[in-house]
Amino acid sequence: MPTLAMNEMTTYRWSFEQDVERYLAAGIAKIGVWRPKLSDYGEVAGIDLLSGVELGVSSLHWAGGFTGSDGRNYAESLNDACDAIRIAAELQADCLLVHSGARGGHTRNHARRLLQTALSELLDVARDAQVPLVLEPMPRESAAQWTFLHTLGETLELVEEMGSPWLKIAFDTYHLGHDWEALEMTPALASQIALVQLADAVGPPTDEQDRFPLGRGRLPLEDIINRLRSAGYAGAFEVELMGPEIEASEYHSLLIQTRAAFADLTALTATS
Numbered sequence: 001m002p003t004l005a006m007n008e009m010t011t012y013r014w015s016f017e018q019d020v021e022r023y024l025a026a027g028i029a030k031i032g033v034w035r036p037k038l039s040d041y042g043e044v045a046g047i048d049l050l051s052g053v054e055l056g057v058s059s060l061h062w063a064g065g066f067t068g069s070d071g072r073n074y075a076e077s078l079n080d081a082c083d084a085i086r087i088a089a090e091l092q093a094d095c096l097l098v099h100s101g102a103r104g105g106h107t108r109n110h111a112r113r114l115l116q117t118a119l120s121e122l123l124d125v126a127r128d129a130q131v132p133l134v135l136e137p138m139p140r141e142s143a144a145q146w147t148f149l150h151t152l153g154e155t156l157e158l159v160e161e162m163g164s165p166w167l168k169i170a171f172d173t174y175h176l177g178h179d180w181e182a183l184e185m186t187p188a189l190a191s192q193i194a195l196v197q198l199a200d201a202v203g204p205p206t207d208e209q210d211r212f213p214l215g216r217g218r219l220p221l222e223d224i225i226n227r228l229r230s231a232g233y234a235g236a237f238e239v240e241l242m243g244p245e246i247e248a249s250e251y252h253s254l255l256i257q258t259r260a261a262f263a264d265l266t267a268l269t270a271t272s
Contacts, residue, residue, distance in 0.1 A: 005058035007032035067101035142205035168194035190231035214261035
């Protein structure tokens with residue numbers, strides 16, 4: 001059976017403890033942990049809380065910013081990423097999401113070298129901790145401030161150049177679900193994808209992150225899930241929602257709707 005996970009950014013107003021309790025009550029199998037919420041609750045307390053319940057961790061969000069675009073210098077970002085790997089290992093997370101940082105004033109080649117240098121150091125740490133690092137391609141229109149990896153193809157190229165089994169890719173339907181070239185690539189890339197993030201949308205991605213509940217938009221979610229499962233993807237499907245539609249939602253109802261929509265989508269793909 002496919003695994004449903006919920007990213008904590010979806011339930012932004014809830015605390016870490018509320019997320020854990022209410023995801024469990026809603027029958028969600030895994031949680032995508034957001035570092036600010038875990039930090040507010042206390043890392044040790046949060047790890048202890050999760051160790052005592054039947055709620056897996058699909059991902060830890062996030063580390064990176066190696067280009068200095070978030071105000072930290074390279075060394076600070078690298079040290080923070082090492083700390084994030086440690087936390088992910090203690091959480092027994094399936095992966096740690098890594099964002100390069102914006103290109104900013106760097107040339108593209110220099111920005112890429114900064115990321116490659118950081119990954120060269122971090123992948124040894126990730127291997128020892130048994131935590132896959134995951135790069136997420138995001139279109140320039142919706143995420144230029146987060147990454148300079150804007151296409152699935154260029155992200156795959158970097159992953160292959162690094163040549164480590166501990167470096168994988170995240171596929172986010174909000175960012176890539178409108179890109180038919182990316183969709184055509186997914187069957188061949190299933191073994192390189194460590195995390196699939198689900199959201200619906202009514203139009204192309206923008207920097208406003210206007211994500212919709214599953215089944216409430218126009219993305220071919222059934223087709224995407226079917227392609228991935230048919231190609232052997234066995235990781236979690238992590239729902240990450242945000243935007244005006246989500247801010248106005250009642251979270252309990254959103255969890256129920258998400259679980260029902262996911263069951264419908266995966267039942268359809270199982271019989272297709």
